[in-house]
Amino acid sequence: MGKPTGFKEFERSLPQKDTAENRKQNYQEFVQPYSEGELTNQAARCMNCGIPFCHSGCPLGNVIPEFNDAVYDGKWEEAYQILSSTNNFPEFTGRICPAPCEAACVLGINKSPIAIEEIEKHIIEIAFQKNFVKANTSKIKTGKTVAIVGSGPSGLAAAAQLNKAGHHVVVYERDDKVGGLLRYGIPDFKLEKSVIDRRVEIMQQSGIEFRVNSEVGKNVPAFELNHYDAIILAGGATIPRNLPIPGRELKGVHYAMEFLKQQNQRVGNSPIDSEEILATGKNVLVIGGGDTGSDCVGTSNRHGAKSVTQFELMPQPPKTRTEAMPWPSYPMLLKTTTSHEEGCNRHWSISTKEFLGDEQGNLRAALVVDLEWETDALGRPTKFKEVPTSIREIPCELVTLAMGFLHPQFEGLLQQLGVQVDERGNVKATEEAFQTTADKIFAAGDMRRGQSLVVWAISEGRECARKVDEYLMGYSELESKDAMLSYEL
Numbered sequence: 001m002g003k004p005t006g007f008k009e010f011e012r013s014l015p016q017k018d019t020a021e022n023r024k025q026n027y028q029e030f031v032q033p034y035s036e037g038e039l040t041n042q043a044a045r046c047m048n049c050g051i052p053f054c055h056s057g058c059p060l061g062n063v064i065p066e067f068n069d070a071v072y073d074g075k076w077e078e079a080y081q082i083l084s085s086t087n088n089f090p091e092f093t094g095r096i097c098p099a100p101c102e103a104a105c106v107l108g109i110n111k112s113p114i115a116i117e118e119i120e121k122h123i124i125e126i127a128f129q130k131n132f133v134k135a136n137t138s139k140i141k142t143g144k145t146v147a148i149v150g151s152g153p154s155g156l157a158a159a160a161q162l163n164k165a166g167h168h169v170v171v172y173e174r175d176d177k178v179g180g181l182l183r184y185g186i187p188d189f190k191l192e193k194s195v196i197d198r199r200v201e202i203m204q205q206s207g208i209e210f211r212v213n214s215e216v217g218k219n220v221p222a223f224e225l226n227h228y229d230a231i232i233l234a235g236g237a238t239i240p241r242n243l244p245i246p247g248r249e250l251k252g253v254h255y256a257m258e259f260l261k262q263q264n265q266r267v268g269n270s271p272i273d274s275e276e277i278l279a280t281g282k283n284v285l286v287i288g289g290g291d292t293g294s295d296c297v298g299t300s301n302r303h304g305a306k307s308v309t310q311f312e313l314m315p316q317p318p319k320t321r322t323e324a325m326p327w328p329s330y331p332m333l334l335k336t337t338t339s340h341e342e343g344c345n346r347h348w349s350i351s352t353k354e355f356l357g358d359e360q361g362n363l364r365a366a367l368v369v370d371l372e373w374e375t376d377a378l379g380r381p382t383k384f385k386e387v388p389t390s391i392r393e394i395p396c397e398l399v400t401l402a403m404g405f406l407h408p409q410f411e412g413l414l415q416q417l418g419v420q421v422d423e424r425g426n427v428k429a430t431e432e433a434f435q436t437t438a439d440k441i442f443a444a445g446d447m448r449r450g451q452s453l454v455v456w457a458i459s460e461g462r463e464c465a466r467k468v469d470e471y472l473m474g475y476s477e478l479e480s481k482d483a484m485l486s487y488e489l
Contacts, residue, residue: 002043002072002073004047006041006045006047007044007046007107009044010044011112012042013041015032018030020341020343024301024302025302026189027267028188028189028192029192030189033122034122039071042114043069043071043072046064046065046114047107049107052064052065053105054106054116057330058101058455059455059458059459060086060458060481061086061459062083062086064114067082068114068116068119070082076126077127077130079123080123080124080132083124084133085479087120088161091121091199092153092195092196092454093117093455094117094118094122094125095190096191102114102116102117103328103329103330103331104327104330108327108328128198134202135203136164137206138166142167142472144168144229144472145169145229146170146228146231146468147171147172147225147228147231147232148162148171148172149172149216149233149235149413150180150447151171151172151178152182152236152457153458154458154460155232155445156199156203158468159171159461160203161465162465162469163206163208164478165477167472170208170209171209172211172214172220173210173211173212174213174214174215175213176212176213176270176271177270178210179200182454183196183268184264185257185260185264186264186295187260187298187299188264190298215412215413216413217412217416218412222413223416230440230442231417231440232442232443232464232468233419233441233442233444234445234447234461234464235409235413235447236445237406237408237446237450238408239405239408239409239425240405241401241403241406242255245352247354249361250362250363251357251360251362251363252362252397253363254399254400255400256288256295256400258277259296262274262276263299263302263303278303279308279398280303280305282305282306282397283307283397284397285310285394285396285398285399285400286300287399287403288310288400288402288404289346290402292402293400293402295402296402297337298339301339305398308344309346310340310344310346311347311350311368312350313349314373315381318333319334320333322378349384351370352368353368353369355367363396363397364395364397365393365394367392367393367394369387369392370386371385371386372384372385372386372387405451406424406451407421407424408421408427410425414427418438419443420436420437426447427448432467433467434448434460434463434467442464442471443464444464445457445461448460462478462481463480463481466479
């Protein structure tokens with residue numbers, strides 16, 4: 001590696017952020033770039049370990065030590081080529097991935113891991129600045145056509161790979177702009193949409209066709225896809241988990257994605273076709289302790305909420321690894337996001353029993369109760385009981401339900417195509433070939449595996465594309481994850 005003793009000399013350091021008060025005034029990204037020296041030092045921490053567990057920690061199989069070495073040496077085009085060989089969209093993962101690679105970093109056994117995610121983001125941004133990122137100019141055309149339903153990270157990754165293989169790709173998106181959850185689920189202060197537009201423009205220059213406002217199974221009948229040689233379903237897991245308790249019908253109780261999508265539409269000057277949901281001047285309650293809940297917190301703060309409270313059913317996670325979370329597994333640790341830093345009352349081991357309203361049917365409070373959890377020998381929560389004396393009202397005029405997603409929507413697309421779903425409600429498709437139960441139809445991403453991470457969605461799209469290429473041509477020269485794990489520079 002560039003500096004064998006770097007991990008001894010330099011501590012982990014993340015880029016500076018704008019102050020919480022300043023960033024709450026807008027919806028722009030607020031993480032500053034490293035200086036050249038800071039970036040070099042962080043790359044120098046990569047320790048040339050005997051077995052780089054970061055490879056297997058990353059669902060894409062990114063060859064991380066090699067691109068760290070190139071960054072240390074200032075070989076930016078080489079760093080970009082290494083990174084883009086496994087990851088079609090580092091500009092997305094470098095901003096919103098929870099970085100399972102860092103959890104698997106060998107240095108993380110007894111020190112802070114390498115800042116892999118930030119280095120990845122810097123590589124791709126420098127690559128764009130230096131004009132290394134170009135449209136695919138392959139002259140090889142197979143004459144085969146592929147329809148992809150859904151333009152989220154899985155669909156985009158599949159499109160990029162199949163276009164690279166020489167097929168003509170058409171991507172159908174039901175919303176007015178390309179991006180799926182990236183566009184209308186992730187707040188702009190985490191991922192500015194110009195980042196998506198920049199990538200989509202390159203994909204269009206490469207020959208990929210995008211058709212927006214096209215919901216297959218609704219305004220585009222599914223049979224219209226029959227003329228394609230293959231179809232990939234990459235529509236995501238769009239059915240949210242509900243909280244069917246008394247008062248759920250009150251005005252002011254919404255799914256998180258309804259709330260987040262509207263704000264992204266406002267920022268992007270897209271039309272809003274439903275009653276506006278605003279947190280301005282309200283006591284906001286966010287139910288769900290994950291990233292989506294955190295996004296609701298940050299958005300509510302930017303709206304000017306009177307207060308923001310976040311509930312989590314599970315106990316408060318530990319701050320460091322326990323026996324139940326040994327390295328290199330991904331640890332479920334206490335996570336304080338930038339949105340939490342901006343202002344949030346957080347509560348764990350709490351259950352919402354009822355939503356309470358006024359005479360006009362407006363939400364005014366939530367009836368809640370504390371929970372006592374029993375744990376197993378490793379300290380993992382197993383079952384709970386309510387604490388009867390803790391029942392109380394929490395004032396709130398807006399509730400966002402951020403408890404995850406169940407499965408894709410069956411009505412329309414899946415119903416018309418005649419594909420089967422599994423016991424969890426996801427599209428039934430083989431693990432080896434990504435094929436559904438219907439002829440020439442494949443599935444990838446959250447629609448196939450269930451709610452997951454953006455990095456898994458990209459991995460699914462890439463692997464599915466390779467299987468589709470094999471189906472169409474009898475072989476494929478597209479990269480596979482297993483092959484890239486044995487990559488040598």
